[in-house]
Amino acid sequence: MDDDTPDSIAPQVRRLKQRALGDRLRESLLFLPLLLLAGGVLAEEVAHVVDRHHRIGWLGLFTMAPDAAVTLLSTIAGATITTAGVVFSLLVVSLQLASGQFSPRVLRTFWRDRMGQVLIGLLLAAFAFCVLALSQIDTSAEQAPTLTMTFAIGLALASILAIVGFLNRITRQQYVGRIMERIQLEATDLIKDLPYGSQVGHRCGEPVAAPEPDDAGVPLIVRSPADGWVQQVSYRAVLASVPPGSTVRLETRVGSYLIRDEPLARIWPAPDAATGRRAARQIGEAIIIGATRTMQQDIDFALRQLNDIGLRALSPAVNDPTTAVEVILRVTSIMRPLLHADLPAQAQRDDDGRTLLTPWDLDHAEYVRHAYGQIRLYAGAHPQVALTLVRTLRMLRDVTAELADREAAVAELDRQLAATIDDARRAGLPDAELAPLTGAAGRRQE
Known part of the structure; x- marks a missing residue:
């Protein structure tokens, strides 16, 4: 030590x-675009200096008259700044849809998307490059600066490719399964670091x-x-x-x-x-x-986000039990490795006799309660959701019982199993629908 x-x-x-700074910058829609914008300005200055002192013969394909260069640069500048506005609009619409359909807490997965940030940055860089290049064009010269025009065309082509990639990505990002997968993978990375590591402490x-x-x-x-x-x-x-x-x-x-x-x-x-x-x-x-919760060390935040999606899916306004079923499965993909992992001790003492107590840290039983306790309350009226919940709880209970020092977690899983059956009864499910639930639960609730 x-x-x-x-x-x-x-x-x-x-x-x-x-x-913390890196996490904020990764979620910023301003930082990376500004870097690329600065890169576009720097690239234009470098290209201007090179064109003024050297003529690059192997770039003859991009040789053109100054008037044609002015027209091309003006077209690229106008198109890129217009497209940048469209991209911002698409991002805003995506954020609104995700917030309303899933949960406001999943917006961070859209903010962190590198493709959107790179696209905005490329568009701004191309715009700045072309505007500055227009001021450098000498219309009385025999030809336009070759390297400058090469860079302008390259930025335009790169922006087009980025637009296609962004449209492909943003349509896939709206799929709820992709959103839940990203949340699950973030949590799994933290769990792999338990009980002590570079991320969790x-x-x-x-x-x-x-x-x-x-x-x-x-x-x-x-x-x-x-x-x-x-x-x-x-x-x-x-x-x-x-x-x-x-x-x-x-x-x-x-x-x-x-x-x-x-x-x-x-x-x-x-x-x-x-x-x-x-x-x-x-x-x-x-x-x-x-100001907000993050996934830097907070495994419980992943459970919160997934539960929010599941609760929204089970609301009368949405009524999407299939999504709720997938939420339970994704939560279980987090809980199984978490129940196997050792958590940091809540009392530690160093070589100098200093003792650290962290009694409010979550234990395995509390993680189980946070993972299933809330969605269970609303799953009782949906037989397929309740059946999925019972089966996953039973599976977790069986595999956790084989581990040492997990008695509290096993007891909480048993309690969640019994409560799921009770919730289904209170929801008014007929005996024909209750029978598969009690069978899957192993009739522990009787």
Whole structure:
């Protein structure tokens, strides 16, 4: 284990901030297009300098008169800026459809699409290149600058290809199965990193039994510096922030919402004033708070997104039980590896006697409850959805029972099974529809 001194806090916090910035930039519809726009401006300047000092003979195919070059550049500039407006309109329509039909929380999968960002950037780069090139054309010359015209035609062709790729991609992205697949794959990547890894957090000590606060005095309470969702936490940086021999208990977890000035952490025994202020500042830096939930460390957010899609599908306005069935299957594709994976210990102690408590972190049973508890309430009136839910719960129950230290998860799966049958009865399903459910459940509810 690396040395967890105060000097080691800075690089860990820096990594968190870099990941948070990278995640925001990846979802930005402005960052990559601006980079490509700047690249188009730079390319035009380079082409102008080369054309002024050299004549490239092997580009003779693109040799043309200045008047023809002006017409071509004007046409490309007008077409690209018009197409950019159309692309923005398509993106807005896609976001509206996805938000209304599935869930507002799945919009992030559209924001993160590189194809759309590259297309917008190419169109802006082509527009800027052609506009700047128009100012460089000497209509009294024998011919237009060859390299400049080559770049302009190349950008136009690349934009056309990007438009075709974007149209193909955006039509496929609207398919609900693709949306759920992307959410599932993001969650699976985090699960592969459990219990400790570069994404979910490095090991910061040995697992220990959670100690009780001693009676040495009132603990120091570290309060939330802002309102927002907890996106990332560096447990190692939190633990390294307190003096040796201290115990720090986080009063939040990744994926929870914080209100400014509510308790964020408690430290005991309480350090002196100067040390306490430094520890509070460092703990605040080790917890990244943002305006929205993200998938940087939050496996539970994937379950939330999929459940939102399933609940929307089961609503009377949509009435799409087939989508709800696929939601249950996708959720189970997340839950099976998650139930097999070991979760980070909720009490860890390092070599300097510092103890970190994270009692609000989700355990396996809570993940089961979050995965199936809400959609189960609305599945009872739909026999095929309820049957799919019963079969997946039974399968998970059987494979989880073979694992050690999963008794709580097995008990929660049994409870969800029994509750599914009860919900179907309350929904008024006849005995003919209840029989397959009770049979698939193994009649545990009787």
